[in-house]
Amino acid sequence: EAGVTQFPSHSVIEKGQTVTLRCDPISGHDNLYWYRRVMGKEIKFLLHFVKESKQDESGMPNNRFLAERTGGTYSTLKVQPAELEDSGVYFCASSLGAGTYNEQFFGPGTRLTVL
Amino acid sequence: ELKVEQNPLFLSMQEGKNYTIYCNYSTTSDRLYWYRQDPGKSLESLFVLLSNGAVKQEGRLMASLDTKARLSTLHITAAVHDLSATYFCAAFDYKLSFGAGTTVTVRA
Structure with missing residues (x-):
């Protein structure tokens, strides 16, 4: 069974992008x-x-961050x-239950x- | 807010010797995890500790939990090179709160 996958593995961007x-x-x-780990x-x-609903977004740092989960999948x-x-x-x-x-x-x- | 403190942050081990990583957490937690991460890889769950006095062992690693002291330890027996990795503890209270991680290197 496939595990949790993430894409990309690395991303380098300029400030403002x-x-x-x-x-x-x-x-x-x-x-x-x-989750996030800073240096x-x-x-x-x-x-x-x-599923597709945000249960807890208390850790989002500010409104520059937007998370979505279309159809409860990715x-x-x-x-x-x-x-x-x-x-x-x-x-x-990911987990089956919470x-x-x-x-x-x-x-x-x-x-x-x-x- | 549940806070988790882990120490040491860096641990240089000599092969064959024993070492301990400590994990303190601030408030009641349902369970305590230990994870291992190799560079570029996923967090791999090593142990889940659910109750006071729980002790789990796998190979050279042994984890224990004291809920009264809010302390968990990860004990490494006779370190070997393939134990080099970053180890995290995390306490669960509806979400995981992690320690800062302990980067372990094992030298000959």
């Missing part, structure tokens, strides 16, 4: 999460989808316009560099 990251969860997983710091929660995270401090690794994870015993499976991450 737009970037869209994509996450394909494990098939059948209703719960999808985005050398902890991995921080960004938001949580249940998800995109758009950064517009990108700033230097947005550089980091963006991880996606409760205590539902493990989240992580993708390999997208490394974003904003110059």
